[in-house]
Amino acid sequence: MTAAHLCVQDLSWSPRRGSTPLLHPTSFDLDPGRVLGIVGPNGAGKTTLLRLLYRFHRPVAGKVRIDGEDIWTLSARAVAQRVAAVLQEQPSDFALTVTEIVTLGRTPHRRGFAGTAGAQDQAIIDSALERLELQGLAHRHLDTLSGGERQRVMVARAVAQQPRLLILDEPTNHLDIRHQLEVLDLIRSLPLTIVTSLHDLNLAASVCDDLLLLREGHTVGFGPPRHVLSEEAVAQAFRVTTRREQLSQSGAEHLTFHLKTKGHLR
Numbered sequence: 001m002t003a004a005h006l007c008v009q010d011l012s013w014s015p016r017r018g019s020t021p022l023l024h025p026t027s028f029d030l031d032p033g034r035v036l037g038i039v040g041p042n043g044a045g046k047t048t049l050l051r052l053l054y055r056f057h058r059p060v061a062g063k064v065r066i067d068g069e070d071i072w073t074l075s076a077r078a079v080a081q082r083v084a085a086v087l088q089e090q091p092s093d094f095a096l097t098v099t100e101i102v103t104l105g106r107t108p109h110r111r112g113f114a115g116t117a118g119a120q121d122q123a124i125i126d127s128a129l130e131r132l133e134l135q136g137l138a139h140r141h142l143d144t145l146s147g148g149e150r151q152r153v154m155v156a157r158a159v160a161q162q163p164r165l166l167i168l169d170e171p172t173n174h175l176d177i178r179h180q181l182e183v184l185d186l187i188r189s190l191p192l193t194i195v196t197s198l199h200d201l202n203l204a205a206s207v208c209d210d211l212l213l214l215r216e217g218h219t220v221g222f223g224p225p226r227h228v229l230s231e232e233a234v235a236q237a238f239r240v241t242t243r244r245e246q247l248s249q250s251g252a253e254h255l256t257f258h259l260k261t262k263g264h265l266r
């Protein structure tokens with residue numbers, strides 16, 4: 001696996017020509033292997049930004065470059081060889097087994113319409129199943145799995161795709177604490193460039209190298225978690241009172257949140 005260099009330049013998007021942008025011009029640069037967390041309140045534009053990165057939305061202005069190449073100059077297949085996405089929406093292919101779903105990850109790398117996996121593909125698929133501890137579920141149909149098990153299948157499919165850039169939209173949704181930690185651990189261990197949206201600010205700060213804080217489609221911070229998640233910035237973006245505290249046992253910093261009194265809410 002090789003990690004991509006991601007360069008986002010003045011990227012903006014609105015659903016219709018002339019309508020209010022849901023993402024205002026956004027720029028950042030991510031070196032190969034960095035993990036970027038996108039954080040912000042509901043409706044801030046996190047999913048919109050991710051959709052621009054995996055070429056679902058065409059930008060109104062600006063560019064997304066992967067290793068110097070504008071993704072809109074590449075074919076959909078060429079983009080799928082470079083970028084994999086794990087989305088919040090669950091797939092509708094409930095009749096497929098876990099192995100069949102993970103095998104779909106190999107599609108962008110296949111020539112022609114060969115339906116069965118070759119030996120090399122099979123090794124990659126097996127390794128993805130093993131990494132996500134799914135061997136025991138390999139022959140189960142998706143509709144018999146729990147939400148968390150399904151989420152792990154979708155991550156395994158993305159891993160099997162062997163992308164250089166991995167996009168994850170709320171990857172810890174549906175997961176219990178152990179599986180949240182496991183998926184985040186996996187994210188840290190993959191030698192890829194990763195962009196993930198996360199709602200839990202403390203988890204995001206512990207997993208990501210950099211954070212991008214969005215509010216109403218505007219970037220209000222980009223950089224190391226400690227700088228981006230200042231008490232003031234979090235309080236303003238989420239309209240809560242925020243305190244940064246030090247945990248007595250580990251000495252790690254931890255943010256706590258409280259509702260502002262009514263008089264302070266705008």
Ligand SMILES: Nc1ncnc2c1ncn2[C@@H]1O[C@H](COP(=O)(O)OP(=O)(O)OP(=O)(O)O)[C@@H](O)[C@H]1O
Binds near residue numbers: 045
């Ligand atoms: N295709 C669209 N047409 C019109 N409005 C849209 C469209 N897609 C998103 N929006 C609006 O854009 C805003 C940002 O949506 P987005 O899904 O990017 O936010 P988010 O930060 O991911 O939110 P959440 O944390 O709730 O998942 C929301 O107000 C949403 O209703």
